[in-house]
Each structure stands twice: as C-alpha cells, then as structure tokens.
C-alpha cells in the first residue's frame with residue numbers, strides 16, 4: 001500500500017499560476033473502492049474454480065482499468081499445473097467480472113475522509129471540476145451517483161471514453177478540451193504514477209494524494225507538483241498559490 005506514515009513530502013505546491021480547472025481521478029482519490037474490487041473479483045474467481053485474492057494484492061493491480069485488473073487477477077491465480085493458455089479464458093472471466101461488479105458497485109466502497117469538503121472548497125474557488133478515471137464510464141457514473149458526488153462535476157470520463165487510457169496523455173487532453181481550459185491551467189489530482197505520467201505528458205500540473213493505491217509503490221517517489229494527505233489540505237495549498 002502507498003499510504004505514507006507521518007507528514008507527507010510536499011504539503012505545498014510548486015505552481016506559479018493558479019489553475020482554472022481540476023481533473024480528478026476516482027479510485028484511490030475520491031473513493032476507496034478496494035472492497036468492491038475484492039468482492040467482484042472473488043465472485044469471478046470462484047466461478048472459475050480459483051481462490052480469492054487478498055485485498056493487499058488487489059491494491060497493487062488497481063488503476064490501469066478493468067481489463068488490466070482481470071488479466072492480473074487471472075495471472076496471479078493461475079494454477080501451477082496450468083497447460084497451454086486458454087484463449088477464451090479472458091473473455092469468460094471478463095463477463096463474469098462485469099456481471100458481478102455492476103450490482104455491487106459502491107456497496108463495499110467509501111468516500112475518503114475530507115473529499116466532500118475538499119470538492120466544496122475547490123468549487124468555491126470557481127474551479128471547474130471533471131472526473132477522469134480508467135474505470136469504465138458507466139461504473140464511474142453509477143458510483144459517483146451512489147456516493148452523492150456526481151453534482152460536483154461537469155464532466156465524467158472513463159477508461160472506455162477515449163481510444164487510450166491514462167498514463168497516455170490523450171484522455172487528459174480530451175478532458176481539458178471538454179472543460180475548455182488549456183492543459184497548463186488544468187490541475188490533475190490523482191493517487192498514482194499513472195495519473196502523474198498522464199499529466200506530465202499532457203502538460204498539466206499534477207498533485208497526488210498520499211492515501212490511495214499507486215500500484216503498491218510509495219507515492220512520495222512519484223514526480224509531481226505537490227503531494228497531500230487530504231483534499232482539503234490540497235485546496236488550502238491551492239489558495240496560497242492564488243494569493
């Protein structure tokens with residue numbers, strides 16, 4: 001897990017200009033969805049005759065989209081005596097995962113502490129807000145609605161909204177276009193190197209939150225313009241940039 005103990009590395013921004021909009025990641029940034037992934041993957045694996053995966057292992061697999069998650073879960077639970085790869089296995093697993101995930105989406109997840117206050121603070125500064133996640137868009141919209149977070153965002157894009165996913169810059173550039181703000185004035189807020197790499201490649205400033213997943217790596221080691229322990233702390237630091 002990437003949670004930092006004690007003070008995080010960068011509690012202030014290296015920004016010279018205040019942004020006009022923010023693009024927020026979803027899993028590991030707004031909502032702790034590990035419980036949903038755990039339950040849906042366990043249902044999929046059970047129907048494939050395999051053992052469930054522990055939450056800590058799943059945390060390292062989240063953030064690169066559902067296809068990657070299903071593939072990683074299949075690899076991690078591959079029987080030792082497995083013969084030739086079964087080309088139909090992924091398709092079967094994918095369908096089982098989708099069937100399991102939709103009905104439980106949000107039921108085993110919780111909004112991280114401070115997120116609602118942080119979103120209010122960002123909105124109070126007049127910033128336009130969008131969500132850009134690698135999660136399929138339909139699941140992202142349903143989760144935001146279930147957690148009553150949907151009203152804060154003018155745009156919601158998922159891993160299937162564009163031709164490529166984060167860390168490719170394309171989805172972030174398209175989100176900037178939808179927000180009508182230039183990348184240099186659009187702050188990416190995420191929890192992982194995936195988010196930071198997309199932001200750097202798109203020319204967006206980026207801030208990371210320390211409590212998310214970051215593929216199981218320490219988030220403090222990721223190149224970013226700020227790293228914070230909560231969204232209100234990030235919003236407060238942004239106010240100091242603007243001052």
Ligand SMILES: O=C(O)COP(=O)(O)O
Nearest residue numbers: 027063064065133134135
């Ligand atoms: O991998 C996923 O499904 C979601 O990941 P993200 O919200 O952190 O982009």
Ligand SMILES: [Mg+2]
Nearest residue numbers: 025027028191
């Ligand atoms: Mg994330």
